[in-house]
Amino acid sequence: MPDASAPPFWESWAGTAVMPAALMLGERVVDDMFGRTGSMFGLWIPGVGRSVMVRDPALIRQVLLASGDVIDDVEVNRVQEPIIGRQGLAVLDPDGNRRLRQIMLPALRPQSLPLMREMTESLAERVVAGCPAGEPFALGPRLRTAMMEAILALTIGVDQPRQFDEWMGALWQVFRRAVSSEITVRYMLRHAGGIALWPSFHRRKSECDGLIYAEVERRRRRGEDRDDLLGVLMRARDERGARLTDQVLRDQVMSIIAGARTTTATGLAWTFERLVRHPDALRRLTAESDAAARDGEADPDGEAVPDCEATDGGDAYVSAVCYEALRVRPPVAFFGRQVMRPFELGGRVLRPGTAVLVHIRALHHDPALYPDPAEFRPERWLARRPGGYGWMPFGGGRRTCIGDRLALMLMKTFLQVFTRAATLEPAEQRDEQIRWRAVSNVPGDDCRVVLRPRTPRRGFPPPAHCHFLNH
Numbered sequence: 001m002p003d004a005s006a007p008p009f010w011e012s013w014a015g016t017a018v019m020p021a022a023l024m025l026g027e028r029v030v031d032d033m034f035g036r037t038g039s040m041f042g043l044w045i046p047g048v049g050r051s052v053m054v055r056d057p058a059l060i061r062q063v064l065l066a067s068g069d070v071i072d073d074v075e076v077n078r079v080q081e082p083i084i085g086r087q088g089l090a091v092l093d094p095d096g097n098r099r100l101r102q103i104m105l106p107a108l109r110p111q112s113l114p115l116m117r118e119m120t121e122s123l124a125e126r127v128v129a130g131c132p133a134g135e136p137f138a139l140g141p142r143l144r145t146a147m148m149e150a151i152l153a154l155t156i157g158v159d160q161p162r163q164f165d166e167w168m169g170a171l172w173q174v175f176r177r178a179v180s181s182e183i184t185v186r187y188m189l190r191h192a193g194g195i196a197l198w199p200s201f202h203r204r205k206s207e208c209d210g211l212i213y214a215e216v217e218r219r220r221r222r223g224e225d226r227d228d229l230l231g232v233l234m235r236a237r238d239e240r241g242a243r244l245t246d247q248v249l250r251d252q253v254m255s256i257i258a259g260a261r262t263t264t265a266t267g268l269a270w271t272f273e274r275l276v277r278h279p280d281a282l283r284r285l286t287a288e289s290d291a292a293a294r295d296g297e298a299d300p301d302g303e304a305v306p307d308c309e310a311t312d313g314g315d316a317y318v319s320a321v322c323y324e325a326l327r328v329r330p331p332v333a334f335f336g337r338q339v340m341r342p343f344e345l346g347g348r349v350l351r352p353g354t355a356v357l358v359h360i361r362a363l364h365h366d367p368a369l370y371p372d373p374a375e376f377r378p379e380r381w382l383a384r385r386p387g388g389y390g391w392m393p394f395g396g397g398r399r400t401c402i403g404d405r406l407a408l409m410l411m412k413t414f415l416q417v418f419t420r421a422a423t424l425e426p427a428e429q430r431d432e433q434i435r436w437r438a439v440s441n442v443p444g445d446d447c448r449v450v451l452r453p454r455t456p457r458r459g460f461p462p463p464a465h466c467h468f469l470n471h
């Protein structure tokens with residue numbers, strides 16, 4: 001007897017074609033597929049297998065609230081294991097994950113890192129100072145380098161240009177392979193040695209690991225106790241007083257770097273991409289940044305922006321801008337869970353082994369949740385805060401992103417510093433297309449803008465470590 005809960009034959013084939021088609025033709029292919037099937041469609045994904053893509057908040061809630069023996073939140077992350085290791089946060093069993101999150105979370109809350117905001121401000125000032133003035137350029141690569149600088153400082157205290165170059169060189173070699181299309185094929189063939197027999201990857205990974213282990217060893221030898229994330233992890237003890245093994249330390253450092261590497265920079269690039277095409281929002285944000293600087297007496301030279309609407313002070317508008325940019329252009333395309341026991345979802349019984357993937361952008365474009373969902377309107381967030389199952393750029397449930405607040409702090413600080421220092425325009429008027437890179441949605445032209453210093457006196461002096469910006 002045919003299984004009444006199985007998706008129709010055409011849907012499995014069409015759904016499977018959606019991923020490669022979306023890579024070639026853009027995200028509207030996914031919208032069309034949801035348009036035909038409603039809130040969920042079945043597909044097959046290389047390396048993941050049988051899957052369903054969902055966008056309905058009620059279904060997402062059901063998945064995220066299901067107990068661990070019915071819905072597993074590790075298996076779909078296994079693809080990250082070659083990089084983050086077997087004990088990396090995203091692939092750890094629920095107890096180990098919870099324990100490590102408790103250790104790391106305090107270090108990732110910006111309020112517990114007073115120096116982090118200060119460091120981010122001077123980093124943003126250096127980045128804006130290093131941008132070409134009055135001519136089109138791609139802001140995206142500069143943001144990626146800057147966010148790596150912030151994350152390496154936070155995670156392992158890298159603060160010297162030469163040290164940064166060394167880490168960047170080693171990491172680039174590993175991640176270049178980890179996001180290539182080669183890894184998909186190798187992951188599919190993993191049981192036949194697709195990953196194990198990959199000498200160039202393992203060589204590069206050993207170089208990275210060597211840097212981490214050397215840093216751990218150096219700190220132990222000198223009895224150095226630092227406040228970065230590695231320091232927090234090195235101080236941690238379990239209930240028997242034992243410290244974390246070097247392997248666990250290494251896997252968490254790589255988990256944080258892997259999680260943070262491009263996500264925040266992509267979120268920021270999209271925020272600038274949207275802002276420069278919405279001058280009213282940009283003007284209002286600039287007014288708020290100026291007011292915040294005046295309150296903190298940080299920017300006596302700042303030129304007032306003409307015709308701007310007053311804001312209610314603080315950082316209400318910059319927060320709203322971030323929430324809205326992460327809604328209309330979420331940097332991560334989807335996150336997933338896996339069915340362990342037959343699970344009824346949206347009128348279908350999903351078989352064990354099925355991956356449930358939440359399509360974040362489709363969820364964020366539900367007109368029932370957001371009137372005119374494609375419009376970029378930060379004002380939506382002035383009277384409400386994001387939350388629940390309708391806004392999920394950082395995923396949700398037990399495995400929600402551990403770096404969410406840090407990412408928002410980095411984004412807000414960069415936006416405030418940039419708008420105080422410069423005016424921004426789009427290099428071209430048309431919107432940048434959404435392009436898929438691994439599981440990210442990136443701006444098709446890497447955020448091309450034209451930047452002009454707001455006051456001649458401020459100008460753009462040569463930055464202190466401008467070679468950082470050439471990566």
Ligand code: HEM
Nearest residue numbers: 090259260263264267332335394395396399400401403407
């Ligand atoms: C705008 C920036 C960011 C976005 C959009 C983002 C998005 C995400 C998403 C969608 C997930 C999967 C959550 C789930 O499965 O429910 C995730 C997990 C994760 N993210 Fe982020 N992330 C961002 C920034 C960061 C930063 C700055 C860090 C590090 C400080 C980070 C570290 C991680 C880690 C370690 C995980 C795995 C958590 C676990 O499995 O327990 N992310 N992130």
